[in-house]
Amino acid sequence: MIPSMNEKEPPIATGVIRVHRRGFGFVSTEEYPQDVFVPKPYINGAVDGDTVDVEINTEAVSEKGPEGKVLAVVRRGRSHVAGTIVELAKRGAAAYAYVPLLGTDSLMKIRPCEERKFQIGDRLVIHVLEWGSQRKESAGEMSQYIGHISDPSLDTIAAVEEYELSDAFPRAVVNEAKVFGEEVSEKDKESREDLRHLETFTIDPETAKDFDDALSLSQDKKGNYHLAIHIADVSHYVRPGSRLDSEARARCNSVYFPGSVLPMLPFELSNNLCSLKPKVDRLSVSVLVNLDEKGSVLNYRIVKSVINSAKRFSYGEAKEVLDGVKKSKHAKTLKLMVELCHRLKEKRYERGSIEFSLPAIQLHVNKKGDPEKVEFVEYDITHQLVEEFMLMANETVATHLAKAEKPLTYRVHAEPTEPNMKEFATLANAYGFNLPEAPSTRELQELFDEARESAVGQFLATSFIKSMRLAIYSTQNIGHYGLGLEYYTHFTSPIRRYIDLVVHRALFDESSPDEDFEEIALQCSERERLSAKAENSVILLKKLRLLDQSQKDDPYRKYDAIITQVKPVGFAFEVEELMIEGFFPVSRLSEDYFVYEDLRLIGTRTEQSYRCGDRIKVAVEALDFITKEAFWTLITSNRKKRRRR
Structure with a gap:
């Protein structure tokens, strides 16, 4: 579809949407060199791999690129999905399944099945009957029974079905x-x-x-x-x-x-x-x-x-x-x-x-x-x-x-976007390094060389990688x-x-x-x-299974972790032993009321702080193999008092 040429109307383009597990998406179109970022409220029922019409707001450009909203799903990317039963016998349905493709906010209603009585944890290939919308739930029926989530030998098979990969050769x-x-x-x-x-x-x-x-x-x-x-x-x-x-x-x-x-x-x-x-x-x-x-x-x-x-x-x-x-x-x-x-x-x-x-x-x-x-x-x-x-x-x-x-x-x-580069420079400078807002690659390499042996060296390198665009294949050389x-x-x-x-x-x-x-x-x-x-x-599911084994061997085990990102709502961290990420919401920091200031969470009463690079100890609170999530308890940290100015 050719973008609208009427200046009074926002341009519309057609492309394939990639939806993140947190609900937002990106649409790749032939008309625009940059992917169009679609915030979660404007996904409009589209799922990963769908071909969609997207209306582009030319005045709204975020660090993720030009923003838009999905007007309509032109063509569904698939007719079958993989899911796992999480609820039984509800409102006349045989069961409800968690379908990763649909995200964590909604479940798919599964029709009763004569040949199988569902159990929580059953992994299925589901034929989609209704994709659903904000007002209507999605629905499907079992096409194939894979096995139970407790069986690790089926992890790869389930992924093959979930991502529609090719297994055996003709x-x-x-x-x-x-x-x-x-x-x-x-x-x-x-x-x-x-x-x-x-x-x-x-x-x-x-x-x-x-x-x-x-x-x-x-x-x-x-x-x-x-x-x-x-x-x-x-x-x-x-x-x-x-x-x-x-x-x-x-x-x-x-x-x-x-x-x-x-x-x-x-x-x-x-x-x-x-x-x-x-x-x-x-x-x-x-x-x-x-x-x-x-x-x-x-x-x-x-x-x-x-x-x-x-x-x-x-x-x-x-x-x-x-x-x-x-x-x-x-x-x-x-x-x-x-x-x-x-x-x-x-x-x-x-x-x-x-x-x-x-x-x-x-x-x-x-x-x-x-x-x-x-x-x-x-x-x-x-x-x-x-x-x-x-x-x-x-x-x-x-x-x-x-x-x-x-x-x-x-x-x-492609080069990182200007906002991403500025944000990274601000982060590096907050840790005592000297990096301009628009650094050259040589200046960046000097930074990483200098920071390599420091406590935040790996964190800075990982942060910069996350700020970069993905390398892709193209006939247009840039x-x-x-x-x-x-x-x-x-x-x-x-x-x-x-x-x-x-x-x-x-x-x-x-x-x-x-x-x-x-x-x-x-x-x-x-x-x-x-x-x-x-x-x-x-890999993530195998790591969770390894954590589960470890918890059974030692229910009180503590893990060393490093804080990798701090936001007003909480902080992300990485458990170093397994290189697995976790998140701790600020609402659970009960020892004080914390505010976000200078890239840190700072206690208003104790002035204790959490910032990137801080080392903490965490323990497993719960594991969910179905949604592939680990929930953590914060044990101790090297919380520091803010220096008075």
């Missing part, structure tokens, strides 16, 4: 993958550059099975580096128009859950023929980059190749070799990679790239789906060198295609703000990302003539967002 797709066999044929190796003589190895997580990338590095007598980044040549097997291609495009990416994966490609390809496993010949696309002793690029080539990886390193094993704990014939090359990594990082900082080095976690589950432990993954030098070389490959390919004026899906990242790059794309993970496969084809003019790159970019951006929500949903 038989025709699997059969097409099996045609290629289990080994690379001699014919397939013809007309490729033979790089099997290079010392090549992979470095991946311990649990990885799909190895997209391998590395080679040497140095000549002049001190020049010869870096080779080998990426699995998925495009050789997945051709435009094939069933494999159609399925991969529909999925857009692999989805990773604790203990399992929904691959973009059948395991015959993702875990075998395309995976750069050791001691076997594999087809790859190699980016061969020659750099001087300072890490500046001298020249490069991009070729179709044959490689043979000598070793499959885990990050941990590679780190042990570098630390001298474990011996390896590849130790010298690993150390050379560290050296080049430092050179490249220095250059990246010089051009304005931002790095946070935040900790990550890996959640381990058993075969029954029970969470066993949370392991913190350190972003050590082995992770850094792999990332640095992948950035090099992605930038080289993007620049190569852009200069050749070939069609390309860029990975773009550069990559976070990396400080003019040209950037995704090329290094074609086993698990469809965009990378499309970029591989563009390199060698193998794209379909009717390929719609903009449509692919939009679809992959949306699926990436959806997959992340599904992954985070399961």
